[in-house]
Amino acid sequence: EIVMTQSPATLSVSPGERATLSCRASQSVSSNLAWYQQKPGQAPRLVIYGASTRATGIPARFSGSGSGTEFTLTISSLQSEDFAVYYCQQYYNWPPVTFGQGTRLEIK
């Protein structure tokens, strides 16, 4: 099973600033990496798939990069609605697909 590790656990950023979230895989997942956003009391929402492709309806301020074992989600100018928990997920070697433990993005 591939283990996904996210850092940091909590990231405090001011609105309008850039946020950079990291995800590391225990072995290569190629570009089979997705990012999800989850707000309290809601289901997750797909943000990025294929490591760098924005999902439908996701604003251009969200970008994903990386391949192999190291991945980054960048939010270029944080809006109030972006503060949430973000999870990465690998779907290269499955079953099972596996998720990271999440990064909480909070308002500084």
Next chain:
Amino acid sequence: QVQLQESGPGLVKPSETLSLTCTVSGGSISSYYWSWIRQPPGKGLEWIGYIYYSGSTNYNPSLKSRVTISINTSKNQFSLKLSSVTAADTAVYFCARDPNPVVFGDYWGQGILVTVSS
């Protein structure tokens, strides 16, 4: 507009079987992959498994011995059964739909909290 709605008991006793149903409205269940994902309170996401509309399934190996996912196309529903539950199975259970079996970007249910306790 497609909607998914989970239903079932919110409280299950240890050693018993957890049974949930996901009802699909606004679209046919006769296509796509239909998945179950869970989230223990305050924790991360865990994939349980999926069923394709044809009936083929794939489960998380860590749960495989206890999990059954089935589909009822006439009722536009699919279901999850998890046997021999313990407190570790306490979680919010989500159902989801996607054209891809392992990327969950299409539609999700709102989730249902199931607590395992005597």
